[in-house]
Amino acid sequence: xxxxxxxxxxxxxxxxxxxxxxxxxxxxxxxxxxxxxxxxxxxxxxxxxxxxxxxxxxxxxxxxxxxxxxxxxxxxxxxxxxxxxxxxxxxxxxxxxxxxxxxxxxxxxxxxxxxxxxxxxxxxxxxxxxxxxxxxxxxxxxxxxxxxxxxxxxxxxxxxxxxxxxxxxxxxxxxxxxxxxxxxxxxxxxxxxxxxxxxxxxxxxxxxxxxxxxxxxxxxxxxxxxxxxxxxxxxxxxxxxxxxxxxxxxxxxxxxxxxxxxxxxxxxxxxxxxxxxxxxxxxxxxxxxxxxxxxxxxxxxxxxxxxxxxxxxxxxxxxxxxxxxxxxxxxxxxxxxxxxxxxxxxxxxxxxxxxxxxxxxxxxxxxxxxxxxxxxxxxxxxxxxxxxxxxxxxxxxxxxxxxxxxxxxxxxxxxxxxxxxxxxxxxxxxxxxxxxxxxxxxxxxxxxxxx
Numbered sequence: 001x002x003x004x005x006x007x008x009x010x011x012x013x014x015x016x017x018x019x020x021x022x023x024x025x026x027x028x029x030x031x032x033x034x035x036x037x038x039x040x041x042x043x044x045x046x047x048x049x050x051x052x053x054x055x056x057x058x059x060x061x062x063x064x065x066x067x068x069x070x071x072x073x074x075x076x077x078x079x080x081x082x083x084x085x086x087x088x089x090x091x092x093x094x095x096x097x098x099x100x101x102x103x104x105x106x107x108x109x110x111x112x113x114x115x116x117x118x119x120x121x122x123x124x125x126x127x128x129x130x131x132x133x134x135x136x137x138x139x140x141x142x143x144x145x146x147x148x149x150x151x152x153x154x155x156x157x158x159x160x161x162x163x164x165x166x167x168x169x170x171x172x173x174x175x176x177x178x179x180x181x182x183x184x185x186x187x188x189x190x191x192x193x194x195x196x197x198x199x200x201x202x203x204x205x206x207x208x209x210x211x212x213x214x215x216x217x218x219x220x221x222x223x224x225x226x227x228x229x230x231x232x233x234x235x236x237x238x239x240x241x242x243x244x245x246x247x248x249x250x251x252x253x254x255x256x257x258x259x260x261x262x263x264x265x266x267x268x269x270x271x272x273x274x275x276x277x278x279x280x281x282x283x284x285x286x287x288x289x290x291x292x293x294x295x296x297x298x299x300x301x302x303x304x305x306x307x308x309x310x311x312x313x314x315x316x317x318x319x320x321x322x323x324x325x326x327x328x329x330x331x332x333x334x335x336x337x338x339x340x341x342x343x344x345x346x347x348x349x350x351x352x353x354x355x356x357x358x359x360x361x362x363x364x365x366x367x368x369x370x371x372x373x374x375x376x377x378x379x380x381x382x383x384x385x386x387x388x389x390x391x392x393x394x395x396x397x398x399x400x401x402x403x404x405x406x407x408x409x410x411x412x413x414x415x416x417x418x419x420x421x422x423x424x425x426x427x428x429x430x431x432x433x434x435x436x437x438x439x440x441x442x443x444x445x446x447x448x449x450x451x
């Protein structure tokens with residue numbers, strides 16, 4: 001083949017449910033990837049699995065798969081790769097297999113990639129000397145071990161390639177690096193060796209560009225007012241060549257925009273060092289690629305350079321970290337900013353006087369530059385602002401008491417306080433993120449083709 005077309009129809013759990021359907025219908029794809037996971041998502045799925053052994057995966061995928069059935073029947077070459085398995089890839093894959101079978105597509109095989117879940121082995125790994133040191137703080141995991149709810153290694157493309165080689169048409173994984181969903185079909189189709197760093201880097205760049213869905217096709221674009229039909233924005237695909245270079249586009253007739261700016265903005269999205277983008281498959285150099293417009297909604301990218309992959313996997317760990325709540329009130333009229341600040345101070349002082357002092361609190365005046373503190377230096381006096389107060393504490397009772405202090409401000413605070421009809425703020429449990437590394441040698445990815 002001269003190129004393999006890989007499209008991504010989902011950038012996170014909660015993304016546009018119609019996007020995968022339209023992309024499969026109009027994109028003429030070889031592979032459809034669906035990326036559902038984020039760090040917080042894994043902790044939510046872990047708790048779901050604790051309550052129900054058959055839960056713990058992104059359920060939206062099953063609805064999407066049901067709607068994709070006509071295209072899977074019409075397009076025999078179309079394959080799906082998704083990390084929707086989350087904390088329970090086997091349960092997700094079994095449900096997917098049943099959906100295919102009930103539609104008369106039992107010949108479409110489903111494979112499971114697992115082995116990323118380290119929680120059952122966590123204590124053994126700690127005893128073996130793997131400290132899971134926090135990459136940000138340098139602290140050992142032992143400090144929060146009793147509160148850990150999930151621990152998942154970011155696997156790479158290798159086990160997905162193995163699943164494709166076994167004949168899988170649908171591959172369901174747990175946690176894998178986002179870009180690896182794209183790297184895997186490229187390696188499978190072109191039989192690249194695992195030390196072909198430039199080509200692996202090229203596919204990684206492609207995967208990074210499409211992993212967030214519409215962010216490469218006009219979403220978050222600095223020229224947002226020039227986006228055509230944003231309600232019908234098309235999701236991205238890449239035509240990936242054998243040398244690792246590719247052209248990024250979207251289905252003809254769809255909304256959005258694909259140009260050098262939309263691609264360059266996504267290229268630098270969530271990147272610490274563009275010259276050393278570390279994945280399980282390769283260390284890619286994003287600064288080595290050229291980006292140029294080749295046609296309407298078509299941008300060519302590449303070639304890329306890369307370096308050998310590291311000998312570690314990144315591990316995403318989530319742990320319980322107390323409780324939080326936040327509430328808002330609209331403040332209207334003259335000196336709205338001063339009135340809102342006074343309301344925030346009154347609320348916290350009332351808590352202090354009854355012996356309740358949250359461990360952390362934040363008072364924000366939305367409309368006065370609070371979203372970007374320190375950036376907006378002079379704010380014209382607005383006629384209305386939104387007071388937002390948030391607290392965090394290890395004691396649920398403290399947070400619950402805080403939620404009862406908003407409504408009294410309506411009649412006992414300055415004039416012009418309103419917006420209290422939504423009731424008291426909800427108390428939510430907090431899950432904190434703990435990034436760490438683990439030697440690849442102690443992680444064993446598993447691949448199984450379901451019968």
